[in-house]
Amino acid sequence: MRIAVTGCNGKIGRAVTARLREDGHDVVGFDVDGARGAGFTRVDLRDYGQTLDALLGVTFRHDGIDALxxxxxxxxxxxxxxxxxxxxxxxxxxxxxxxxxxxxxxRIVYASSINAMGFPFEEPPPYLPLDEGYTAANNTYGLGKAMEETMAGQLVRWEPELSITALRFTNVVGEDDYGSFTRAGELDYRRDLLGSYVDARDAALAVALSLEKGAPGFEVYAVAASDTGLTIPSAELAAAWFPGVPVRKELGEFETLLSIDKAAERLGYVPQHLWRER
Incomplete structure (x- = not known):
């Protein structure tokens, strides 16, 4: 497929572009800034005219997009x-x-966020592990993400063949970002993220799977690593951070408190890059 990637020069964007090209796709990157090259077009996406024109075609880049x-x-x-x-x-x-x-x-896949699920969780979540059934925004970034999901859910009604997948990414960690995991034994580490993280390469895996398996309609998936970023067992974290919050299943020793069960079951998402295995 020929796939356009907006924000191609960001942390997730670089990983997604690399993954999709490795999978054999023709990728055209759109971003507000970046190095000149055959796979990149500079676009100010705040401008609707530029955005629509770039999606319809760009001389020497593409004459139509299969997925976004x-x-x-x-x-x-x-x-x-x-x-x-x-x-x-x-x-x-x-x-x-x-x-x-x-x-x-x-066929569209886009980045939503843990910010649409209650981050930074000063108000406790209603249950753990927390899944896509809960939406709450506590800052303007999260408010935007919650509203984007609402918009996407309406747009798929306009076109029966339209598939939009929102991926609620948690904190994305690049290959050079693992230094903070030296704090993994501290109880307050990553509490605002429910202890979660995701490697950029696994974020790219989730994107690739969503492009492959997305069906008409709108779906939301939480995307995280399968473990927490701490050396403290997950059951102890849940009890210490959110006393009285129901835990809906027996937790594995370091199992993520941001549920990825839906992505695993429907997309076949299995994270490959865990900090404990580095």
């Missing part, structure tokens, strides 16, 4: 004012998803 991976965003709160984070991300995602609709692209 949308990763472009201001990635966290705090980099710019809160309202800017919200307005920027919502506008970009609308432009990309609506532009894809106009361009006839019917």
């Amino acid at each position: 991976v949308h990763l472009a965003a201001i990635p966290v709160n705090g980099l710019v004012p809160d309202a800017t984070t919200f307005h920027h991300n919502m506008a970009v995602t609308f432009n990309v998803l609506h532009g894809a609709h106009r361009a006839g692209i019917t």
Whole structure:
């Protein structure tokens, strides 16, 4: 397939681009900045005209897109004012998803976030392991992600063949980002993430599987490593962090508290890059 990847020069974007090319796909990267090259076009996705034009065709790059991976965003709160984070991300995602609709692209995977599930969990989650059945936004980045999911769920009603998959990524760790795991024995480490993390290469695996197996309609999957980022057993973490919160199943020793069961069952997602095995 010929696949467009927005935000191709970000942490997940680089891993996704590499993975899809390894799988034999023709990848065209769209981003606001990046090095000139045959597989990249500079696009300001805040501009609907640029976005739609780039999706329809780019001379010497492509004459039509088979699938779209949308990763472009201001990635966290705090980099710019809160309202800017919200307005920027919502506008970009609308432009990309609506532009894809106009361009006839019917297979889309995009980055949602643990921020749409209650991060940073100052209010305890309703149950553990936490899964896609719960949506809560506690900052403007998370509010945008929750609203993007609502928008995607409506867009698939407009086109019976349209498949949109939202991947609720937790904290994405690059190959050079594992230094913080020296804190794995500290009880407060990664509490705001339910102890979770995901290697960028496993995030890319989830994208590749979603492109392969996505069916018409809208689906949401949580994406994390299969273990926590701590050396403290998961049952002890749950009891210490969230006393009184129901634990719905018997937990493996270091099993993730951000459930990936749905992605495992429906997509065949099995993380390959765990910090304990490095």
